[in-house]
Amino acid sequence: MATRIEVPALREEIWQEVLPSGLSCYVLPKPGFATRYASFSTRYGSCDQTFVDRDGNLRETPAGIAHFLEHKLFEEKDGNVAERFSALGAMSNAYTNYGATSYLFSTTEHFSEALDLLLHFVQRPYFTEENVEKEQGIIAEELRMYLDDPRSVVFQNLLGALYQRHPVRVEIGGTLESIRRIGPDELFLCHRTFYQPGNMVLMVAGDVDPAEVFAMARQAVGGVREPALRRVYPDEPRPVAEEMKRQRMAVGVPLITIGFKDDPAPPEEALRREMIMEILLDVLFGPSSEIHRQLYEEGLIGQQFSSSYFSGDGYAASVLGGPTPDPDHLLARVEALLGETLVRGLDPKDVERSRRRSLGEFVALFNAPEAVAHAYSEYALRGLDLMAVHDLLQEVTADDVGRRLQEQFHTPRRSVSIVEGAG
Amino acid sequence: MAFIETPLESGASLFLWSTPKFKTTTVRVLLRAPLDQGASAGALVPMVLQRGTRSLPQTILLSRRLDMLFGAELRADVLKFGEEQVTIFHLEVAQSRYLSGEDPLPEAMTLLGDVLTEPPLESGGLRGEWVSQERENLRRRIQGIYSDKAHYAQVRLVEAMCGLEPYAIPRLGRLEDLDRHTGDGLWRHWQETLRRAPLAIYMVGDLESATAEKHAHRLLERIGRREVRPPALATPHAAPASPREIRERQPVAQGKLAIGFTTSLHAWDPGYPALSMMNGIYGGFSHSRLFQEVRERHSLAYYAQSQVDGLKGLLFVHLGIAPENRQAAQDLVLEQLEVLRRGEFRPQEAEDTLKGIATQIEQSEDAPSEAIMTDFELRAAGRPTEPKRRIAALAAVARDEIVAAARGLALDTVYFLDGEGDGDGDAD
Known part of the structure; x- marks a missing residue:
């Protein structure tokens, strides 16, 4: 049975149906838009390296295997799936992050054919020794590209410094060494384990009929729901692994990222926590904040300075930073200014301002069906409902935000990552 | 629009x-x-x-x-x-x-x-x-x-x-x-x-x-009061007598190969849609020649693509490759252009390209900023702005016009950002 999730104030709705196979399907109708968009995603990301397989055995897999699998699914016995999407006028793509893998397309024509293709190819693995070896060259180049990207390096180094054991500390794509340990058997194992419908979400946005989408999904994704799978995460100690990580690279301007390790919220609280933290970080470090004003006028930051809350299964942290001419001086100033704010506390007016801004941004998000679909599906995989943000934003109080200020920053567990010029 | x-x-x-x-x-x-x-x-x-x-x-x-x-x-x-x-x-x-x-x-x-x-x-x-x-x-x-x-x-x-x-x-x-x-x-x-x-x-x-x-x-x-000057037209590009090659070294893990061509068509030319089609077949999509040959067949790159600046009349190719594969990758890029110049592409490649560009054209109406910039650019080049007319103009491009657009490209400059390893050393 399809149900409707509505935000009347926005005149937006999302239709939902859970199929007998366990697959959760969502449709965001967007009449008047030419683009129709679909993603088929699994709750399987780079962090899911250790798990219990269907026969009850504990399995450990090489770093980067979820991403490797994402690349390889595009290959079929008779060619590359991307070309088949192209022949329908659809653009296909896929991505892997710490907690999910997603396959997607957007098109203006031939939507049903493209959706059918999407639903089928993701369920149809084709791995051979030869095609796996071929992919290693392509993925090695992708990894090298990120090794040369200072923004990627400074962030991944930060995660390595914040976390002692949690696999979020390892690059999503793995390493040049770990990908060489991936073969067809490991890929089949991971596909069998994580690509079961009960672990997956289908998301569609655009000028489509929800009932038709659900009918197609029922047709293409059969089977019965399987028992929930078990992932194994190591116990992450509360202290950070390392307080400072420095690296030299060929950069034009140094980069800094400062991370404050947080205790992850219980799953049902995760959405509310993220929303409150985004407001807190905006009040503290956003373009309208006193700290931002001072750092900017002191020439330590520019427009690219940003902050955000980074969280998922078993990890959470406030992260801020950007390019700066003097990373060590910036760090010292952030410390000092943050200390002053902790003593002074938050001004409720600032929280109200930030709340209004978040509301406007939530409204504007619905201009872009792909962006809504992307965010909605990421949350749905974690059992959360993005549409609830609208009500949560009305309810949040200055006290909620003030409490988090103390919890997160009073006795900080902090790591810093700096990338500087090669000399 | x-x-x-x-x-x-x-x-x-x-x-x-x-x-x-x-x-x-x-x-x-x-x-x-x-x-x-x-x-x-x-x-x-x-x-x-x-x-x-x-x-x-x-x-x-x-x-x-x-x-x-x-x-x-x-x-x-x-x-x-x-x-x-x-x-x-x-x-x-x-x-x-x-x-x-x-x-x-x-x-x-x-x-x-x-x-x-x-x-x-x-x-x-x-x-x-x-x-x-x-x-x-x-x-x-x-x-x-x-x-x-x-x-x-x-x-x-x-x-x-x-x-x-x-x-x-x-x-x-x-x-x-x-x-x-x-x-x-x-x-x-x-x-x-x-x-x-x-x-x-x-x-x-x-x-x-x-x-x-x-x-x-x-x-x-x-x-307030304005006295407007006319917009500046791009100056014609002077191509070198023979292609330039430039190599620069930095401590990088991946080499960047960037190749520039001059084109015979500009955004305001009536025949410009043929260049759009040619670029699409060559390197604009994942079904394109560069992606298929350089990445999928030879595993040399993660990305391999081409793009056109129709206002200046230039076409650029970009690849991220292991430094030691530079010559092989460059040969493939030029070889694939020769294939198009000889007209040896399948009708399917042109059809897929047409569909791909048509989708992009229709999608530009789904985002306000993109719709604005698309309209602005088309008007500046004096081209029709309505999606239907734009797609029709692309659909009307004949195979030999695509071949002519490919033949109209002239290799101008090859730039390579090399690593600092001992690598090949004979690339200049």
């Missing part, structure tokens, strides 16, 4: 797309100036103007005001557009019907006008403190290009290709010009731009045309 043009005065027009499709109202003011030695001044001015206005003379006051308008977005930047530098002021506000409170648009439009025309002045120029701060920010933005190796490779390729032509000037201008900018000089530069630049006001949202016109008139009134 649904933009309706209302000419307002010489050199200024309102382009309105009145639609309930979006949840925001988007406004863009676009000013066209020649890309020349003043490029860094052109890049610096919008950075200073965003710092505040006479009525909100501190950056934090302006920023907080925008927050209270439900996170109204007001920003300015420059774009390299052929051999012009276009200054873009972008305003986006949520529509009041989705919010509880007053309509934020009227005040947001006033703030836009304030930012454009009423910065706080000191001794007849832009505020000195802001100018020196933003000069350093701009310096870091320009230096930051070195951190983004793919972007850096493109800048270096174009510098080598175009030498003294204006096109060689980067979007943000050059570092060596920065120090001479003063509050005084920048304010004069900006007043000159406001007076002389062809100006377009784009609006997208659920607006009556009378309301939009009122806002546009008010904005132009505040800008």
Whole structure:
């Protein structure tokens, strides 16, 4: 049975149906838009390296295997799936992050054919020794590209410094060494384990009929729901692994990222926590904040300075930073200014301002069906409902935000990552 | 495309797309100036103007005001557009019907006008403190290009290709010009731009045309009397007698190969759709020759693509490769062009390309900013703006026109960003 999730104030709705196979399907109708968009995603990301397989055995897999699998699914016995999407006028793509893998397309024509293709190819693995070896060259180049990207390096180094054991500390794509340990058997194992419908979400946005989408999904994704799978995460100690990580690279301007390790919220609280933290970080470090004003006028930051809350299964942290001419001086100033704010506390007016801004941004998000679909599906995989943000934003109080200020920053567990010029 | 043009005065027009499709109202003011030695001044001015206005003379006051308008977005930047530098002021506000409170648009439009025309002045120029701060920010933005190796490779390729032509000037201008900018000089530069630049006001949202016109008139009134110069046409590119090869070394894990060609067709040529088709078959998509051969068949690259600048008449190819594979990758890139020149591509490749471009054309109407920029670029090149006509023109391209477009390419410059390992060493 399809149900409707509505935000009347926005005149937006999302239709939902859970199929007998366990697959959760969502449709965001967007009449008047030419683009129709679909993603088929699994709750399987780079962090899911250790798990219990269907026969009850504990399995450990090489770093980067979820991403490797994402690349390889595009290959079929008779060619590359991307070309088949192209022949329908659809653009296909896929991505892997710490907690999910997603396959997607957007098109203006031939939507049903493209959706059918999407639903089928993701369920149809084709791995051979030869095609796996071929992919290693392509993925090695992708990894090298990120090794040369200072923004990627400074962030991944930060995660390595914040976390002692949690696999979020390892690059999503793995390493040049770990990908060489991936073969067809490991890929089949991971596909069998994580690509079961009960672990997956289908998301569609655009000028489509929800009932038709659900009918197609029922047709293409059969089977019965399987028992929930078990992932194994190591116990992450509360202290950070390392307080400072420095690296030299060929950069034009140094980069800094400062991370404050947080205790992850219980799953049902995760959405509310993220929303409150985004407001807190905006009040503290956003373009309208006193700290931002001072750092900017002191020439330590520019427009690219940003902050955000980074969280998922078993990890959470406030992260801020950007390019700066003097990373060590910036760090010292952030410390000092943050200390002053902790003593002074938050001004409720600032929280109200930030709340209004978040509301406007939530409204504007619905201009872009792909962006809504992307965010909605990421949350749905974690059992959360993005549409609830609208009500949560009305309810949040200055006290909620003030409490988090103390919890997160009073006795900080902090790591810093700096990338500087090669000399 | 649904933009309706209302000419307002010489050199200024309102382009309105009145639609309930979006949840925001988007406004863009676009000013066209020649890309020349003043490029860094052109890049610096919008950075200073965003710092505040006479009525909100501190950056934090302006920023907080925008927050209270439900996170109204007001920003300015420059774009390299052929051999012009276009200054873009972008305003986006949520529509009041989705919010509880007053309509934020009227005040947001006033703030836009304030930012454009009423910065706080000191001794007849832009505020000195802001100018020196933003000069350093701009310096870091320009230096930051070195951190983004793919972007850096493109800048270096174009510098080598175009030498003294204006096109060689980067979007943000050059570092060596920065120090001479003063509050005084920048304010004069900006007043000159406001007076002389062809100006377009784009609006997208659920607006009556009378309301939009009122806002546009008010904005132009505040800008004042104008004597507009015609837009600058790109200078013809002088290709070298034989292709240039440039190699640079840096401590990088991945090499960047950037190859520039001249094209025989420009955006304003009636035959231009043939070049779009040719580029699509060559390197515009994942079904294209470069992706299929360089990445899928030979596993040499993660990305391999081509793109055209129709205003200058250049085509660029970009690859990220292991340094030791440079020669093999370059050979493949040139070999695939030869294949197209001989007409040895399947009809399916042209069909897929047509579908791919048609999808892109139709999708540009789903995002306000993209719709605006697409319309602006097409009008500048004097091409039709309606999606149906654009797609029909591409569908009408014959196979031999695609072949002719491929034959019209001439290899100009090969730039390679190499690693510092011992590698091949014989690449020059």
